Amino acid sequence: MRRRDETGAAAKAVEARRLVKVYEGRRDRQVRALDGVDLTSGQGEYLVLLGPSGCGKTTLLRTIAGLEQPTEGEVYIGGRLVNGLPPRVRQVAMVLQSYALYPHKTVRNNIEFPLKAENVPRHLRERKVRWAADLLDIADLLGHRPRQLSGGERQRVALARALVREPAVFLLDEPLSGLDAKLRAATRDELKRFQRQVGTATIYVTHDQEEAMGLGDRVAVLDAGRLRQVGTPRDIYDEPADTFVATFVGSPPMNLVQRGDRLVGFRPEHLLPAENVAYDSRVTMPLRIERMEYLSGDRHVYGSVTRIGQETRVIARLPATVITPLTVGETHEFAVPTDRLRFFDAEYGTRTAPVRIGG
Amino acid sequence: MPADAGQRARFADREGFLAWAFLLPTIVYLTALVLAPFGLTVAFAFSRSTSEAPSYRFGGLRAFREIFGDHVFWRSLLDTLALTGVAIAAVVILGTVVANVLLADFRFRRTVRALVLLPWTTPVALSAISWRWLLGSPGSPVDRLLLHGDSPLARTPSAAVAVAAVQVWRLTPLAAVIVMAGLTSIPRGVWDAALLDGAGFWRRLLGVTIPLTLPVTAVAALVTAAVTFADMGVVRVLTGGGPRDSTQVLPVLAYLRGVEGGDIGTGAATALFLFPLFVAGVFVVLRVMRRGS
Amino acid sequence: MNGLAARTAAREMDRQRRLATLQHVLLRATVYAGAVITALICAAPFLWGLVSAFADGSSPTTEHVRFLFHSTPFATFVLNTLIVGGLVVAVTLALALPAAYALSRLNRAWGTRVAVAILIVSLVPSPLLFLSLSRVVATLGMADSIWSLVLVYPTVTVPVSVWLLAGFLRAVPVDIEEQAMVDGHSRLGAFVRVVAPSILPGVAAVVVLTFTLAAGEFTYALTFVWSGARMPVSTGLAARLGDGDPMLWRSVQSGAVFVALPLALACGLFLDRFVAALASGSQTD
Known part of the structure; x- marks a missing residue:
C-alpha cells in the first residue's frame, strides 16, 4: 500500500537541493560545511559519500537525518519535503560512527527502543526484535549489555536497531571505522549482502576509498562542502571530473604532468615500459628511476619523467607479468596508451578536452 | 660523583617508593587532623571536660543523659534531618534544571554562568547576611512587601522555610555543576540516537537521560547532604536558631554547648549524632562507586 | 484515491x-x-x-562604602582572608599534587582503596571535629590566630583537590611522560618537567577552588579565632553586625558584594574545567 502511494517519487529515495549549511565558528568566523549540494539517491540504491575528513559528508548525512537543519536548500525523502521536520517523522534510520548504543539497556531493549517510541504493541515488538536479531545473527546476545560486546557485535546491534523501524532510507556514518582491518573487510561484505536482502536505499559515509568503491552502486565525492563528482565507481576511477577526484581516488594516485595550460593525467598502472605497451597510439616519455618497491608481486617505480611536459615525479605500477629488467639510476623509455590520458585545466583543475601529444 | 648520580636516579625511578613518598604526607596529615580528632571527639563525648578544665576526665554517659533530657537537642536533631531531606530533594531537582539551562546555547551564557555561581562561591556567612538584610531588616523589599515590621525570620514556620530556602539557593549551583559533568560525559551520539529512534521528550528524559545521569545525581545529592547537615553558617547568621530554638540544628547546638557554654562533653556528644548521617553518606559513596566499576 | x-x-x-x-x-x-x-x-x-x-x-x-573601609576593620578582614587563602593554597598544592599523581599514575593494588579513603575523609563533617581541633590548636599555641586556620583548612581542601587533580592527570597522555623518560629524565623528573606543566590550567582551577573554600569556611573560623582584628572576612563581617543599625547594614552589605563578585568571576572562568574534571572522574571509575 505504502509502496504504491510513493510511485510518483519511486525513483528517488532522498533528494537534496542546493543544500547550504553554515556553522558559526569561533570569533564570528563562519564555516560553510555544505556549499550548495545537489544530490539524489534512488530507491534501493547504495550511495556512498566519499571525501577527506572535514569535507562535509557527515554534515550532509546529519542534515538528511534531521539532526541538523540546513541554512538554505531543501531535503526530500520519498518525494516529500522534510525541512523543519524532526528526525522521528522522517522515516530514516541512522547508524552513528560510535554506534551510540544505550549503555544502560540490554541489547534487546536497545533494539526495542525505537519500537517503544512508536508505541508498537508488545507481541509485535517481540516478533520484530527476533526477526532483526536473526537476520544479523545476534539472537544469543539479546540479554547482554553493550559493554560486554565486541566492536563487530556492537555494530550489528546498531544495525538491528536501525532495521526494526523499517525506514525509507538507511544512513550509515563510517560504520566500519571502529573495527580492525580484518573484521572491516568481512563486515563490509556482510553489509552489502544485508542491504541487498532488505533492499532499502542506503547512504553510506566514508573517507576510505576502498570501502566506497567496493560498496557503492554510485559514489559521490565531496570536498570542502562541494560535490565534486557523482557516478559509478568505474566512472569515478576512469573518468574523474577534476584533479581532486583524480588524486583522491586511486592508490597510488593519478600522475599529473603540467603541459602548458593543461595537466596531463594517467594512472600508475597505465605507465609501463615502452616495450610492454603494444598500442599504435601511445605517448612515450623517458623515466629516470629513483626508487623501486616490490608490493604483492607488483613493482612500484618512482622517478621523474620529461618530454611530455615539465619534469615531474611520477609513480608507475608494473604488474608481475611485466618482467623488463629495471635498475635504480637508469633512464628507461616508458609509455601510456593515448586513450588512457586525461586532461585537466592547469588553473582550475577541471576536466578538458583531449590535446594531441606527439611521440 | 657519577656513582652518586646513578644512585639517585635509581631511587627516583622506583615506582613503589615514589608512590609512598608522594602519598605519605597527605595520609599523615589527614590522619593527624581528621581521624585522630574524630577519635578525640568520641572520647570527649564520654567525658566531663569543660573549657575551664580541659584535661580529660571520664564521665561515662553523663553527657548523653544531659542532652537526652534537653528538648532543644531533640528539636535540633529533627530540624537537621528535615533540613537535610528537604535540601536534597529541592537541590537535586533544581540543580538538574539549572544544569540543563547552563548547557544550552544562548546569548550572554558566560554572564549567566558567573551569576549562577555567586550563591556557592560567596562565603556562607556573607550571603546569609545579605539574605537576613533582604528578609528581615526594616526598609528591605520583603519588609515593604509585608507592610509591617514582623519579619519572616521572627515567626515560626517562615523562619524554617527561610533557612531551607537559603540552603537550597546556596547549594543548587554546586549540584548543577556536578550534574553538568554527568550530562557532558554522556556521549553525544546517544542523544542523536534517541532522536533518530523517534523518542519524544518524555521518553528521552525517562528512558535515556535520567538512567544515565543517575550515578552523578546520587553524587550531587550526597554532596548536598554532606554540606547541609554540617553547616552552621546559615542558621547561625540568619536566625541564630530562633525564634525560640525552632530552627536550631545540631552543629550550631554543639557549638553553643561546647564552645560558648564551655561544656566540651555535651558539645561532643551532640555533634556525635551527625555520625550516623556521615555513615549513611559513606555507604552511598561506596554503592555508587561499586556500581560504576 | x-x-x-x-x-x-x-x-x-x-x-x-x-x-x-x-x-x-x-x-x-x-x-x-x-x-x-x-x-x-x-x-x-x-x-x-x-x-x-x-x-x-x-x-x-559612596558614603556607605567609605564607612566600610574607614570605620570598620573590613580591610583587615580581607587581608586576613587573603593571607589564610594564599597559604592554604600553597599547603594544599604541596600535599595534593604528589598524592594525585601517585593515585593516577603509579598503579598499585591499594591505589583505589586509598582514593576512596580520601574521598570518605572529605565527607567527615566539621562539627564532629571542631571541638577536638580547638584543643589541638590550643595545645600548639595557635588559638585565636589565623595560623590555626592555615593548619586546619587543608583538611577540607586537600581531599577535593586530590580528586580533581587526579582527574586532570588522567587526561594527560602517558605517552608524553614516557617520551620524557626515554629522553633521559627519571620518573620524578618527567613529572616535574613534563606532566606538571601540562596540567597548569587544571592547577589554576584547583587554586581558585581551594581559595574559595578557604575564604568561605565558617565553622573553624568561628571556633578558633575570636579577636576582632584577627578574623577572616567570613566571620568578621557577621560578628561586626549590629542589629538594627541601617547605616552599618548597608556598609556590610556592600562588603559582601565586594567579596562575592571576584570569587564568582574567578570560579566562572574555570567552570568548564571543573565540569570536565568531574566528567572524566565519573567516566574512569
Missing part, C-alpha cells in the same frame, strides 16, 4: 512541521526564561546589596 492519500499525507506533514517549529520556539523560550530567572534568583541579594550600598533614597552615594 491516490491523490486523497497524498493530500492527507501532505496535511499530516504540515501538522508535524508546525509542531516541530512550535516545540523549537517553546524550547528556546524556556531556555531563555530559565536562564533569566536563575540568574536573577542567584544574584538577588547581591543586586539588592549593590542598590542599597550605593543609593540613598534616589541619589547615588
